[in-house]
Amino acid sequence: MTDLLTANDRPGAYPASWYAATVDLPQPRPALSGEIRADVCVVGAGYTGLSAALHLAQRGLRVVVLEASRAGFGASGRNGGQLGSGQRVGQRELERLIGRPGARRLWELGEEAKGLVRHLVAAHGIDCHLRPGIAHLGHSDAERAEIHEEATYLAAEYGYDRIETLDAEAGHALCPSPVYRGGALDMGAAHLHPLAFALGLARAAEAAGARICENSRVVEVMEGPEPAVRTAQGLVRADHVILAGNGYLGGLNRQIAARVMPINNFVVATEPLGDRAAEVLTRDVGVADTKFVVNYFRLSHDGRLLFGGGESYGYRFPADIAALVRRPMLKVFPQLSDVRIEHAWGGTLAITMRRLPYLARVAPRVLSASGYSGHGLGLATLSGRLMADAVAGEAEGFDAMAAIPTVPFPGGTALRSPLLVLAMSWYALRDRLGV
Structure with a gap:
């Protein structure tokens, strides 16, 4: 299996990207070696795991984070950088799915997620533009x-007044693309x-006291009243385990694998646009469109177009990512x-x-959060804190997210990928045909 x-x-290395080229990458942290004891062992050092580790350490708990590669190596270090409101699913659809009270609580948690990201950036002096x-x-x-209609509904029913509706003319004034017919601008995102x-x-x-072990791939999670987590080099015995591997969790837990599926998405960065940046956006905001395979873009702090588009459902990326993403990019911006x-x-x-996150108690003393479906910047960060709260006995927020009804993919782990490819290909065809 791939x-x-x-x-x-490359194992133990950050992938080449504009993001990696524009930060000071840290030296690798030592791998786990030997057997150690912790209050909590966190598997995965993306937003979920790092947020959990930070909030647990701030409570005075001994925390060990096991990361198979480097902190921020996965989707947390490669995504479109958009901090959206609410959930991946609109509020009216959520109300139909779980009822008004549950949908309202999820809206509140979505707002909390954005606030948490802003707080963490300010409190820890994180220079992330x-x-x-x-x-x-x-x-x-x-x-x-x-x-x-959704913006009007949010204002009337949820008191959310941060959205400015855009007619076709106003939308074009913001984003001079010939393909869009207006929409809305959420200044709360x-x-x-x-x-x-x-x-x-x-x-x-780390400053709060957590220990991060990189190049420490987990090969087994031993459940039970005294859980333990094993890597090739060592073992962590802990009172609690948090699974935060998201798309990279693999087969460590079959319950999660049946409900959470990895897919690939792709991003490009153009050369600096200079004065031509106004041909893309006239304000420093991000954009996501209504395609099923969403196009999303924004201008970087050095004036490049960062454009995400295209998905794949196998394990390997295409040989020419630039060519794959250039096609939707030029449909949106032929200029x-x-x-x-x-x-x-x-x-x-x-x-x-x-397309809603999957939070669960997958075993006694083992919590998991994953499956953010492209809405993870805020929700993953919040989910990490919610799991830290739950470990400390304050589980209301975690339980609210865990109450979201989830279903396994048809066919289980063996058939979920072929079936998903068929479904996604159909929706991608509808995108191309404009249906």
Whole structure:
């Protein structure tokens, strides 16, 4: 079976990306060696695991984080950097799925997630270019109307007044692309440099007393009243275990594997645009559109277009990521046909059937959070804190997220990928046909 950790990346190294090229990458931390004792062992050093480690350490607990590669190596260091409001699913759909009270609590947790990211950036002096504003743009008048209806509903029913609706003219004034017909601009959402944020969380967790062991791949999680976590080099015995591997968790837990599936997404960074940046965006905000395979983009702090688009559902990335992403990029911005792409990279995230995160007590003293479905910057950071709270006996927030109804992928782990490819290919075809 193909190994996700090594299929596309060099073991123990950050992937080449514009993000990695624009931060000071730390020296590798020592791997776990021998047997040690901790109050909590955290598996995975992305946003979820680092946030859990930070908040646990701040409570005075002994925390060991086991990371198979480097802190922020996975989706946390490669994503589009968009800090969205609410959940991946709209509020009216959530209300139909779980009822008004549950949907309202999830909205509150979504707002809490954004606030937590902002707090952590400020409290720990994380220089990650945090800026307000995410626009949601539609490809048709009907899609624009639907976006406006959701904004009106949020204002009326949830008191959320941070969204400015955009007609076709206002949308074009913000984003001079010929394919969009307006939408909305959420100034309560934000965008940032995702790898810089992850590295800042790692430094903050260590400063609080957590120990991060890199190049320490977990090979077994031993459940029971006294759980333990084994790597090739050592063993951690702990009172509690937190599974925070998301798309890279692999087969460490079958319950999670049945409900959380890794997929790949891709991003490019153009050459600096200079004065031509106004051909992309006239304000420093991020954008996500209404395609099923979402196009998302923003301008970097050095004036490049960062554009994400395209997905794959196998293990390996395509040979030419730049060519793959250039196609949707030029559909959105045909005026940039002469602009060079200087960086291109892929990342593995994780989705669930309903595009809502999967939080669960998968065994006594073992908690897990994953499956953020492209909405993980805020929700992963919050989920880490919610698991820290639950370990400390304050489980209300964790239980609210864990109450989201989840279903396994059809066919289990053996057939979920082929079936998903068929479904995703159908939706991708609808995108191309404009259906």
